[in-house]
Amino acid sequence: MRRTSLAEMDCSVARTLDVVGEWWTLLIIRDAFLGARHFEEFQRRTGIARNILAERLERLVENGVFERRPYQERPLRHEYRLTEKGRELFGVLTALRQWGDRWAAEGDPPMVLEHRDCGYVAVGVLTCSECGEPLTPYNVRAKGRLITRPAPRPGSDPMSRPA
Amino acid sequence: MRRTSLAEMDCSVARTLDVVGEWWTLLIIRDAFLGARHFEEFQRRTGIARNILAERLERLVENGVFERRPYQERPLRHEYRLTEKGRELFGVLTALRQWGDRWAAEGDPPMVLEHRDCGYVAVGVLTCSECGEPLTPYNVRAKGRLITRPAPRPGSDPMSRPA
Numbered sequence: 001m002r003r004t005s006l007a008e009m010d011c012s013v014a015r016t017l018d019v020v021g022e023w024w025t026l027l028i029i030r031d032a033f034l035g036a037r038h039f040e041e042f043q044r045r046t047g048i049a050r051n052i053l054a055e056r057l058e059r060l061v062e063n064g065v066f067e068r069r070p071y072q073e074r075p076l077r078h079e080y081r082l083t084e085k086g087r088e089l090f091g092v093l094t095a096l097r098q099w100g101d102r103w104a105a106e107g108d109p110p111m112v113l114e115h116r117d118c119g120y121v122a123v124g125v126l127t128c129s130e131c132g133e134p135l136t137p138y139n140v141r142a143k144g145r146l147i148t149r150p151a152p153r154p155g156s157d158p159m160s161r162p163a
Numbered sequence: 164m165r166r167t168s169l170a171e172m173d174c175s176v177a178r179t180l181d182v183v184g185e186w187w188t189l190l191i192i193r194d195a196f197l198g199a200r201h202f203e204e205f206q207r208r209t210g211i212a213r214n215i216l217a218e219r220l221e222r223l224v225e226n227g228v229f230e231r232r233p234y235q236e237r238p239l240r241h242e243y244r245l246t247e248k249g250r251e252l253f254g255v256l257t258a259l260r261q262w263g264d265r266w267a268a269e270g271d272p273p274m275v276l277e278h279r280d281c282g283y284v285a286v287g288v289l290t291c292s293e294c295g296e297p298l299t300p301y302n303v304r305a306k307g308r309l310i311t312r313p314a315p316r317p318g319s320d321p322m323s324r325p326a
Contacts, residue, residue, distance in 0.1 A: 012263025100175025111307030131281035144274030
C-alpha cells in the first residue's frame, strides 16, 4: 500500500502540516513575527544549520508563506517577509505558544503578548464566530468527511457527545 | 557548536513542538478528538505504519498527552484517551485546520464544527482574555526574553509596530 502524502489527504490539518509541519519551519515563522527578515537573523535566532535554513526558506517562498524581496544590490541581498497567507499563521503560533506556556515551560512564560487595544497582557481565547462564546472540545460537534469512518461509539467522542 | 534541542529552548513554541511537532503525532491527536481510542482505529484512520504508530503513542503516553487504559483482559488490550493536557491541544488543532481550510484545501472544507451552544457552524476566533476583542499580529506587542536579540528595526515587526 502506497502511503498517502499529507498534501493528498482530504484533511486541512494534514495539508497545513504539509506546509508548516516541520519543527524548524514553525520557528522560522515565529521569528518572522518577531521582526526577523534576513537570512542571518533567522540563522542567529534559531541556531538552525545554514543549508537546512536555506532549504526551508526556499520552500516557504514556493508555498507563498514568505515573499522574497531584494533590499540591497551589490552584493544582491534578499529579505523574507510574511505574506497574508503567512501572517494568518498567527493563530497557530499563538495556540502552540499558549499550550507550551501551560504544559511545557519551566516557570514564567518566556514571552507574552500585550493587547494594545486594551493595554493588558492577553491570553488568546478561541471563541465562536457566530455567538462569541468560547469553543471547547465539549461544546462542538464535528461534521464532515473525516468522521464517517469508523462510526464513533456513543459517548466515545468528546466532539459528538449528546448535549 | 552543539545544536540546542527543542526541549531546551526558552520558548514555548519550541517546547510544544518537541512534544507534538511531528506530523503523524498531530494526526493521531486529531483522530483522538474525533473518537478514536484503539490502536487499530488510529492505524486505519491515519494509514501510518504500525511500528511508527506504536512508537508515537508510547511517546505521547510518556509525555502525558494520552493515558493508556486496559479495556480487555484476554488478550490484554489497551485504549488511548486524551488527558487534560491532550484535550487542551484543541486550540492548536483548530488553528491548523482553519488555516488549512483557507490556504491549503481544495474546495469546501472537509470538516466543520457546529457549536452546540448556538447551533451554528463556528469558526474559532482568537480573542483577548481581557477585553474580548480579536487578537491579530497588528494589535499586539510581544514582551519577553525571545525578542531581545536582535533589536527589531523600527517598523519591521508587525508585533511591535507603534499604535
